[in-house]
Amino acid sequence: MDKKKLSLVQFKRVRLNEKQLRNFTGFLKTKGRVYAPHRKGEKSFSFQEVDDPSKVVFNYPRTILPLKKFFQPPIETLLEFTINDNSYELPDIDNKNKIFFGVHSYDMQGVLRLDYVFSRGEPEYNYLKRRENSTFIGISFEPDEYHFSGSVGIDVENTEGFSIFIDIVDEDNYVVFACDNTGEELLKEYGIKDFESGEYKLKEREFKAKLKYHYGRLPQIFEKCYNYDVWKKVSERCLGCGNCNLVCPTCYCFDVEDDVDLKIEMGSRTRRWDSCMLNEFAMVAGGENFRKELYQRTRHRLHRKFKYITDHYGYPFCVGCGRCSQYCPADINMVEVVNDLIKEHEEREKVYV
Amino acid sequence: MDTVLAKEKKILYAPEISEIIEAKFLTATEKFFKIKLPGGRDLKHIPGQFVQVSLFGVGEAPISVCSSPTQKGFFELTIRKVGMLTEKIHELEAGDKIGIRGPYGRGFDVNAFKGKDILIIGGGIGIVPLRSLINYIIDNRNDYGRLIILYGAKSPSELLYRDELKMWEEREDIEYHVTVDRSDENWKGNVGVITTLIPPLELDLENTIAAIVGPPVMYKFVLLALKSKRFPEKNIYMSLERRMKCGVGKCGHCQINNLYVCQDGPVFNYLEVKGLEEAI
Ligand SMILES: Cc1cc2nc3c(=O)[nH]c(=O)nc-3n(C[C@H](O)[C@H](O)[C@H](O)COP(=O)(O)OP(=O)(O)OC[C@H]3O[C@@H](n4cnc5c(N)ncnc54)[C@H](O)[C@@H]3O)c2cc1C
Ligand code: SF4
Ligand code: SF4
Ligand code: FES
Numbered sequence: 001m002d003k004k005k006l007s008l009v010q011f012k013r014v015r016l017n018e019k020q021l022r023n024f025t026g027f028l029k030t031k032g033r034v035y036a037p038h039r040k041g042e043k044s045f046s047f048q049e050v051d052d053p054s055k056v057v058f059n060y061p062r063t064i065l066p067l068k069k070f071f072q073p074p075i076e077t078l079l080e081f082t083i084n085d086n087s088y089e090l091p092d093i094d095n096k097n098k099i100f101f102g103v104h105s106y107d108m109q110g111v112l113r114l115d116y117v118f119s120r121g122e123p124e125y126n127y128l129k130r131r132e133n134s135t136f137i138g139i140s141f142e143p144d145e146y147h148f149s150g151s152v153g154i155d156v157e158n159t160e161g162f163s164i165f166i167d168i169v170d171e172d173n174y175v176v177f178a179c180d181n182t183g184e185e186l187l188k189e190y191g192i193k194d195f196e197s198g199e200y201k202l203k204e205r206e207f208k209a210k211l212k213y214h215y216g217r218l219p220q221i222f223e224k225c226y227n228y229d230v231w232k233k234v235s236e237r238c239l240g241c242g243n244c245n246l247v248c249p250t251c252y253c254f255d256v257e258d259d260v261d262l263k264i265e266m267g268s269r270t271r272r273w274d275s276c277m278l279n280e281f282a283m284v285a286g287g288e289n290f291r292k293e294l295y296q297r298t299r300h301r302l303h304r305k306f307k308y309i310t311d312h313y314g315y316p317f318c319v320g321c322g323r324c325s326q327y328c329p330a331d332i333n334m335v336e337v338v339n340d341l342i343k344e345h346e347e348r349e350k351v352y353v
Numbered sequence: 354m355d356t357v358l359a360k361e362k363k364i365l366y367a368p369e370i371s372e373i374i375e376a377k378f379l380t381a382t383e384k385f386f387k388i389k390l391p392g393g394r395d396l397k398h399i400p401g402q403f404v405q406v407s408l409f410g411v412g413e414a415p416i417s418v419c420s421s422p423t424q425k426g427f428f429e430l431t432i433r434k435v436g437m438l439t440e441k442i443h444e445l446e447a448g449d450k451i452g453i454r455g456p457y458g459r460g461f462d463v464n465a466f467k468g469k470d471i472l473i474i475g476g477g478i479g480i481v482p483l484r485s486l487i488n489y490i491i492d493n494r495n496d497y498g499r500l501i502i503l504y505g506a507k508s509p510s511e512l513l514y515r516d517e518l519k520m521w522e523e524r525e526d527i528e529y530h531v532t533v534d535r536s537d538e539n540w541k542g543n544v545g546v547i548t549t550l551i552p553p554l555e556l557d558l559e560n561t562i563a564a565i566v567g568p569p570v571m572y573k574f575v576l577l578a579l580k581s582k583r584f585p586e587k588n589i590y591m592s593l594e595r596r597m598k599c600g601v602g603k604c605g606h607c608q609i610n611n612l613y614v615c616q617d618g619p620v621f622n623y624l625e626v627k628g629l630e631e632a633i
Contacts, residue, residue, distance in 0.1 A: 078366045079366065079367065079409075081409035081410070082409075083409050083410045086370050086409065086450040086452070087370075088367075088368075088409065090364055090367060117603070118603070121601065121602045121616060122365055122601040122602065122603075124365055124601075124603060125364050125365065126364075126365075126366075226630070252603075252605075253604055253605030253606070254598065254599075254603070254604050254605075255598055255604070255606075256366075256412070256413065256598045256599070256604070257412065258409065258410050258411060258412050260410045264410065267409065267410050269366070269407075269409070269412075269413075271366075271598075271604075274598075274604070274605070274606075276605060276608075281596075281605075281606065282595070282596060282606065282608075282631075283596060284594055284595055284596050288569055290595075290609065290631045290632075291631060296631070300608075300631075303610070303611075304605075307611070308608075308610070308611040311611065
């Protein structure tokens, strides 16, 4: 299966103006809770529940946090216990209908990758239950200086996972594609009777940021790069703050902690997002730490994106959203790091061939 | 890609509240617990596997099962006091309750070891998971060849399971060697690190399995000692310890390069971890 081009041409489509698209967003609220991008700061955006459809932002570069926050919340209660009698209850997991409106293709791919990790081996009920009954409506974006999803096989118009995909032609012109039955039913219920089909010409969208190699060639780099100089060079600037993990759609590592009330009678066992870039992450008894150096942790993070899980998943676990680059306080840029690895690889191979 | 959405409600993180039926100190820092699962159900573990032990309000930690699965109706743990949780667990007595999840991980492949000589090398608290294997072999003694046990501790007062050590020493069908780093006035045995026990051994190299568990530094030296005996690497098994938060391959804490200690281990064949910088 090639995720690259699921051609939009095969889908029924309809053209809506801005007002109609906002109305459609309002209509979706009758079907479940609707989440969509909202403006947060001057230049930042965030997925929030839609209250007023006029506040939804259609054209945005990326949200600060990806969709994982809805399926694996930053802090999640696993158990609620009473200490004295050793009893506990499992919290209810909310699996009511949710519609995610205005999702970019790479963020959808991030969700599909989390589905993979939480359903393989011992499937995890908490994630999978919360993930049930979710419908995704995709939207196109104009790649900025940080996006490089094209280099990891995810086009702007990749529709995998979406029930509906919206191509933004201009501010008042949206082409809405029904990608599956759910999507088509939603559009029909909203009142769309006539769909168009046949040729559709997509905008040309160029990624400004690009990996030097196609993702298919990256395993060749990650097979060899374990002792490259790049790791140490990068980590000279890295602060080890863990921001890159928190904003990443495919980072899901967590810590588990018990919290108790002031009377020490009741409490809850919670899990929270954790970061493999933090020093304590891999520390064991007696303070021994098998990744105590920053370069080892950077290397571990990138191997999780391009090698370890990729070896059995088949595609990079990095979806090219550019968040880790944009939100890194030390300006460490994922594309630059990978391209530097490629460069070092080429230099070394030349020397040793 | 096959995504299994929630079909059955199996909560990975829900412990079973179990009863401590016996608790006693083995040393100043190690306490032994006999535990009964609800209804006296068997844990059905394999030697080398671990459980997640929890106390509400304090937390959860991976602890090796130290009893053999041949014993039914209960299982045993030996817990060293090192921090918050283990300190609280040390306060528990018979009749108290404790949460258990598991068994988890990959243990020793006792079926594949059948017919072979078994060389056990345990350093310090490393003897804990090995006791499960040793007792399993003792209970199925005819299925295995020689049973050689090397045990090293810092001092005589840190030796665990002393009644059993005596039994191992006395049995004709067990070759038991023990050493301590520092002796005391009553100690008459070997003094020195555990690796000093290896050179004198006469082994049928091709037909011997080595099972090693100990602190991280011990592995390096034991491996070197085995190497100089030309012990085949493919016959070496070891159990590794990492920080664990979930025990089921999700939280990421136990990862050694591409391996999850909680799922791919804690018992590894040496060849699986040999080239991995983060392993030993
Ligand atoms: C597979 C496996 C089997 C184990 N079997 C046993 C056993 O049979 N008996 C036993 O006494 N101990 C065993 N341990 C170690 C035990 O899990 C830790 O000692 C325990 O988690 C410490 O918890 P704490 O809250 O008391 O200490 P903390 O207050 O959490 O920490 C004290 C020290 O232990 C380190 N630490 C914290 N969590 C772990 C962890 N999960 N693993 C290793 N170090 C950690 C900390 O970095 C710190 O240095 C095993 C560990 C693993 C991974
Ligand atoms: S966000 Fe940047 S500085 Fe912080 S840990 Fe990640 S790479 Fe290092
Ligand atoms: S590694 Fe960086 S670019 Fe890749 S998916 Fe994670 S946050 Fe996005
Ligand atoms: S302990 Fe969580 S992944 Fe192994």
